[in-house]
Amino acid sequence: xxxxxxxxxxxxxxxxxxxxxLRGEEYDPLFAADGKAAIDTFRxxxxxxxxxxxxxxxxxxxxxCRTMRGESGxxxxxxxxxxxxxxxxxxxxxxxxxYVVKPFNPKELVARIRARLRPSLPDTTERIQIGDxxxxxxxxxxxxxDERVNLTPLEFQLLLALAAKPQQVFTxxxxxxxxxxxxxxxxxxxxxxHVQRLRAKVEHDPDNPRIVTTVRGVGYRAGAVT
Amino acid sequence: MQWDWRVWRDRLVHVxxxxxxxxxxxxxxxxxxxAVTVIGVVISSSVRANLFDSRRDQVxxxxxxxAEQAQRIFTTAAELxxxxxxxxTADSALATVQRSTTARYTALLRxxxxxxxxxxxxxxxxxxxxxxxxxxxxxxxxxxxxxxxxWQSVAVDSEDGLDxxxxxGSILDTISAGRYQxxxxxxxxxxxxxxxxVQSTLAFGGFALVALFGGVAYLVVRLVVGPVRVAADxxxxxxxxQLEERLPxxxxxxxxxxxxxxxxxxxxxxxxIRQLADLSRVQQRFVSDxxxxxxxxxxxxxxxxxxxxxxxxxxxxxxxxxxxxxHTQIERxxxxxxxxxxxxxxxxxxxxxxxxxxxxVRLVEESIIAVEPLAExxxxxxxLVAPGGYFEADVDARRIRRILQNLLGNAxxxxxxxxxxxxxxxxxxxVAIAVRDYGVGMSPADVERVFDRFWRADPSRQRTTGGTGxxxxxxxxxxxxxxxxxxxWSQQGEGSCFRLTLPRRRGDELGGVSPLALPPDAExxx
Numbered sequence: 001x002x003x004x005x006x007x008x009x010x011x012x013x014x015x016x017x018x019x020x021x022l023r024g025e026e027y028d029p030l031f032a033a034d035g036k037a038a039i040d041t042f043r044x045x046x047x048x049x050x051x052x053x054x055x056x057x058x059x060x061x062x063x064x065c066r067t068m069r070g071e072s073g074x075x076x077x078x079x080x081x082x083x084x085x086x087x088x089x090x091x092x093x094x095x096x097x098x099y100v101v102k103p104f105n106p107k108e109l110v111a112r113i114r115a116r117l118r119p120s121l122p123d124t125t126e127r128i129q130i131g132d133x134x135x136x137x138x139x140x141x142x143x144x145x146d147e148r149v150n151l152t153p154l155e156f157q158l159l160l161a162l163a164a165k166p167q168q169v170f171t172x173x174x175x176x177x178x179x180x181x182x183x184x185x186x187x188x189x190x191x192x193x194h195v196q197r198l199r200a201k202v203e204h205d206p207d208n209p210r211i212v213t214t215v216r217g218v219g220y221r222a223g224a225v226t
Numbered sequence: 227m228q229w230d231w232r233v234w235r236d237r238l239v240h241v242x243x244x245x246x247x248x249x250x251x252x253x254x255x256x257x258x259x260x261a262v263t264v265i266g267v268v269i270s271s272s273v274r275a276n277l278f279d280s281r282r283d284q285v286x287x288x289x290x291x292x293a294e295q296a297q298r299i300f301t302t303a304a305e306l307x308x309x310x311x312x313x314x315t316a317d318s319a320l321a322t323v324q325r326s327t328t329a330r331y332t333a334l335l336r337x338x339x340x341x342x343x344x345x346x347x348x349x350x351x352x353x354x355x356x357x358x359x360x361x362x363x364x365x366x367x368x369x370x371x372x373x374x375x376x377w378q379s380v381a382v383d384s385e386d387g388l389d390x391x392x393x394x395g396s397i398l399d400t401i402s403a404g405r406y407q408x409x410x411x412x413x414x415x416x417x418x419x420x421x422x423x424v425q426s427t428l429a430f431g432g433f434a435l436v437a438l439f440g441g442v443a444y445l446v447v448r449l450v451v452g453p454v455r456v457a458a459d460x461x462x463x464x465x466x467x468q469l470e471e472r473l474p475x476x477x478x479x480x481x482x483x484x485x486x487x488x489x490x491x492x493x494x495x496x497x498x499i500r501q502l503a504d505l506s507r508v509q510q511r512f513v514s515d516x517x518x519x520x521x522x523x524x525x526x527x528x529x530x531x532x533x534x535x536x537x538x539x540x541x542x543x544x545x546x547x548x549x550x551x552x553h554t555q556i557e558r559x560x561x562x563x564x565x566x567x568x569x570x571x572x573x574x575x576x577x578x579x580x581x582x583x584x585x586x587v588r589l590v591e592e593s594i595i596a597v598e599p600l601a602e603x604x605x606x607x608x609x610l611v612a613p614g615g616y617f618e619a620d621v622d623a624r625r626i627r628r629i630l631q632n633l634l635g636n637a638x639x640x641x642x643x644x645x646x647x648x649x650x651x652x653x654x655x656x657v658a659i660a661v662r663d664y665g666v667g668m669s670p671a672d673v674e675r676v677f678d679r680f681w682r683a684d685p686s687r688q689r690t691t692g693g694t695g696x697x698x699x700x701x702x703x704x705x706x707x708x709x710x711x712x713x714x715w716s717q718q719g720e721g722s723c724f725r726l727t728l729p730r731r732r733g734d735e736l737g738g739v740s741p742l743a744l745p746p747d748a749e750x751x752x
Contacts, residue, residue, distance in 0.1 A: 011522045017529045024533070103525040103560055105532045217583070 003117050004028045006047035008038040008064065009079065010057050018051065021106045027113070035059025042068055049116055051109075053079045054091055062094045069095025073152030075116035079104075092193040097154040098180060099190075115181025119157045130163040130222050131211045133202060142202070154179070155198045162212060162222035171219040195220060246454075247447045254443035255436060262432040270425045277417050282377065282392055285412045289394035290375045292323045293408055297398055304401040312403045316346045319398070329410035330382065330391070331358065337368050337397070342404035350409075353383070358393050359409045367395035367407050382413050389415035453481045457488055469496040506574055513570040520563060524556075531556045558694075565696040569679070572703040579707060581732060583618035584626070586657055587650050590615075593630035594648060597638060605643035606663075608634065614741065615650035615657045620732050625704040629712070630659070632697040633724045637663035640722065651741040655734065656710075656727050658742040664721040673716050677702045701726075711736060715744045 005027050009015045012033070019029040030045055032038035035056050042050065050068060054061030065076055078091040078099040088099055098112055128135040134143045140156060142149040151159065158179050162170060170178075172188040180190060199206040215221055241248055296319040303315040316334065324332055333350035358380050359367075366376040375396045382391035392412045399405050456473065463471040472492060473485035535553040538546040571577050587610075594608050601608050637646045642665040649660040668676065675681045680695035698712075705712040710728035723745035729736055 011526070013526045014522055014529075017526045017533075021529060021533065102521045103528040106529055106536070107532075109529075 002026050002028045003048040004030060004045065005113065006030045006032060006038065006041055006045070006050045008032045008035075008050065008056065008061075009053040010034060010055075011053075018109070021109065022113075025110050025113075035061070035064045038064050039067055042074075043071070047074065049113060050074060050076045051079055051113075052076055052096070054087065062090055065091065065094040065096055069152070073150075073155075075153060077112055077116060088187065089189060089193060092190065093197075095152075095197075097152070097194075111181065116154070119153060119179075128160070128163045130159075130166060133163075133211060135160060135163055144202075149202055151198070151201060154194065155201065158194055158198055159202065159212070159222075162220060166222045169215045169218050169221045174219070191220075247444075247451050250447045250451070251440060251443045255440045258439035259432075259436045262435050266425075266428045266432050270421070270428055273424050274421050277421060278414070281414060281417050285392050285410075286375050286377055286394060288327050289329075289377075289396060289410050290373070292327045292329075292410065293375065293396040293398065294373070295326060296320070296323050296408060300398060300400045312345045312400060313347070316349070316400065316403075316406075320349060323408065323410070327410055328412065329394075330413045331409075331411040333359070333407075333409040333411075334398070335359075335407045335409065337405040337407060340404040342402075345403040346400065346406065351411075354409075354411065355383070358382070358391075358411045359395060359407075363393060363395050364407065367397055367409075368405075370397055380411065382411060382415075384413070384415065389413055390418050391415075450481075453484070457484060460488065460492075464492055464495065469499060509570070510574045510576050513567060513574060513576070516567070516570075524560060524563065528556050528560065562694040562696075565694040565700060568700055569696055569703075572700070572707075577703075577707055579622045579732075580624070581620045581622050584621050584623045585617070586615045586619055586621070586626070586659065586728075587612045589623060589626060590630060590648055590650055590659060593627055593634060596631065597634045600635070601638050601646070604638050604641070606638050606641045607645045608638075609645060609647050610650070611647055612650040614652040615659070617652070617657075617730075619657055619728065619730060621708060621728060622704075625707070626726075626728075629701040629704050629726055630661075632701045633661040633726070636697070636724075637661050637665070637722070640667075641665040644721070649742055649746045651746075652730070653741040654730070656729050656736055656739070656741055658725055658727045658740045660723055660725040660742045660744070660746050662721065662723040662745055662747065667718045667721050668716040669718055673714055676714055676716075677712075709733060709736070711740075713740070713744055 005022055007015050007018050007022070007029050008031075009018070010033050015031050015033070019031065022029045030041055030047055032041045035058050038050075038052070038056075039059075041047070052061055052065055052068075054065075056064065061078070065078070068074065068076060075098075076096045078088075078096040080087055080091060080099055080101055091099055097116060100109055100112055126137065128137065132144055133149065135141075136143070137160065140153070142151055142156065142159065158175065161175065161178050172191040173185070175191050176182045176186050176188065180186065195212055196206075199209050199212055202211050203209045210223075212220055212222060242252075299319040299322060300315060303312070320332060320334055323329075331351035331354040333348075333354045334346075335348045335350070336346065360378055360380075363376055363378045370376060373396075375394050377392055377394045380391050380393050381388040383389075391414050394410045394412070396408050397405055398408050453473075460471045460473050469492070472489045475482050475485045475489070531549070531552045534549040538549040541549060590610060590612070594610060597608065634646070634648075641663040644664040646664075647662045649658075649662065651658055677698050679699045682695060702712050705726055705728070708728050709732065710726060713725045713727070714722065715725070716722035725740060725742055725744050725746075727736055727740040727742075
């Protein structure tokens with residue numbers, strides 16, 4: 001069965017055009033023109049990925065994003081028309097996994113969608129222990145003792161990438177390539193924002209992280225700084 | 227100590243220059259003190275002269291009378307005959323003199339060098355000092371005849387130092403025993419006391435007057451300068467952006483007029499600034515709206531164009547070429563829209579720097595690698611000469627990269643397939659990047675316009691980088707927003723050099739100096 005992608009955009013032409021491209025790549029597009037319809041379709045159809053325009057009539061894109069993220073970990077890619085840097089950060093903080101700036105080209109869009117739908121997970125099936133967390137790679141699950149830690153697929157992927165090589169320090173660029181699938185220089189804020197979100201879920205004290213630690217001037221690594 | 231003195235002098239000069247209040251009060255006090263001193267001196271000297279003159283006249287008259295009485299005693303004794311004791315006559319004459327005058331000391335001295343035998347001894351009061359009658363006075367007295375009284379001012383010893391005094395001298399003829407000088411020494415300390423009293427009264431009055439002037443000046447200055455200072459404070463606050471600042475208006479005088487016109491000015495300023503702010507908001511809003519409204523259809527067009535472009539090989543040749551043209555022109559349109567929006571953002575002052583510690587040499591290397599395909603195509607070799615700049619500078623890498631892409635693109639476009647050299651160097655204050663080409667160069671008139679919007683060096687020249695005409699204008703803004711500067715040098719036939727200078731720390735001033743010369747060829751061996 002083809003992956004189903006919910007396209008949320010108030011401009012019918014752009015939605016239709018994106019639909020044509022998605023069908024060309026063997027995806028099944030679903031459409032919503034405003035925030036309410038988007039939430040309804042999201043709940044009714046359970047899409048595999050959401051393309052979300054941030055500028056929507058009625059309910060704002062950020063709000064739609066927060067609502068969806070509150071209900072599931074489905075990958076959300078923002079379509080942002082504004083070139084203003086702060087909008088990207090707001091979008092990411094609302095729960096979006098990645099973003100594409102309009103105007104974009106079809107290859108770029110498809111590459112972003114692919115990276116989210118088919119995450120490249122490290123080649124391992126064992127269980128990984130990091131701090132007091134246990135990562136079940138096959139089961140896509142993270143546990144602290146008996147308690148399940150609820151991560152989105154992206155957060156899981158980010159944590160796994162770090163935890164699979166606990167001795168290695170990952171630069172933001174390396175993480176962008178491995179987790180987001182960027183093969184060229186991209187926005188390192190993606191990493192910063194998602195590390196913050198991940199810490200908020202897995203750390204006992206997010207201000208004093210022990211699982212995902214910062215290596216100043218380089219990047220991040222799993223485990224305590226030794 | 228020398229240093230201290232200068233500090234104090236500087237401080238005084240500062241206070242003097244800095245405060246109209248201090249200056250006015252000090253000047254008023256100094257000038258009134260001068261006037262009061264002059265008046266006081268004139269009054270006191272005139273009083274002194276008057277007091278002295280009248281006392282002197284009185285003393286001379288008294289001495290004259292006393293001398294006459296004494297002379298009469300001698301004359302009477304001579305008329306009575308030889309039987310009289312000359313010494314007793316002299317004693318009685320002297321006693322009469324002492325009785326009838328207020329002189330403190332008396333002296334009866336024989337005129338020296340007379341043929342008549344000495345019968346009467348010289349007589350003087352116990353404390354009479356020879357100095358009380360000076361040689362000159364004695365000479366005058368000896369030369370005088372009978373009724374004249376000579377005088378001189380002397381200092382008379384008293385219990386508490388010296389008192390002013392007058393010595394009068396006259397000549398007495400004892401007829402039988404020759405001529406004698408009669409000296410009377412008067413003490414003027416009472417006159418001195420009066421004078422002292424007058425002078426101290428004058429001095430006290432003078433001080434009081436000066437203090438009064440000072441007080442009046444202080445009051446006047448407070449009344450006038452106080453409001454001026456309030457106005458100055460208010461202007462400063464207004465200038466620093468507190469547009470609500472106003473002056474209180476009291477009464478109908480000049481200061482009230484000042485306050486009213488100041489408030490009028492502030493109102494007008496506030497109104498205009500509000501209008502400008504509104505305009506700026508409208509502009510930003512417009513930019514944001516245009517951004518959305520234009521980009522949405524452009525996104526669709528771009529997607530459609532790309533879909534067609536990707537399938538062009540399946541099209542007949544004309545349609546395929548059409549798809550290619552559509553594709554390149556959409557890209558150009560997109561670049562132009564992006565530049566226009568960026569320019570509008572700068573115009574609206576809505577630009578925010580996103581700085582990160584960035585190694586500029588590495589950034590330059592990356593930029594060179596990015597343009598290498600184009601450079602190879604045009605036959606230019608791009609070289610990097612970096613004696614300095616290997617540190618992390620706080621810059622917005624996206625903007626610096628944009629500047630470099632721009633400068634490198636221009637250098638390749640106008641470089642005539644000759645080598646292009648990129649220099650990076652730094653000093654303790656700044657870091658500079660210069661892009662030097664050895665191509666056609668520009669005329670001085672072109673150099674002046676090179677940063678103008680939509681200006682192109684040579685409209686007929688083939689463009690490969692597809693510039694929008696806004697590139698250098700945006701680069702200039704990108705440099706300025708970092709607190710840096712973008713400078714240009716060019717000579718026809720010798721090529722051009724663009725030099726970007728950035729302060730090492732954000733917010734530092736460049737002061738117009740750069741670690742690299744313009745052009746830097748001579749300084750750094752390529």
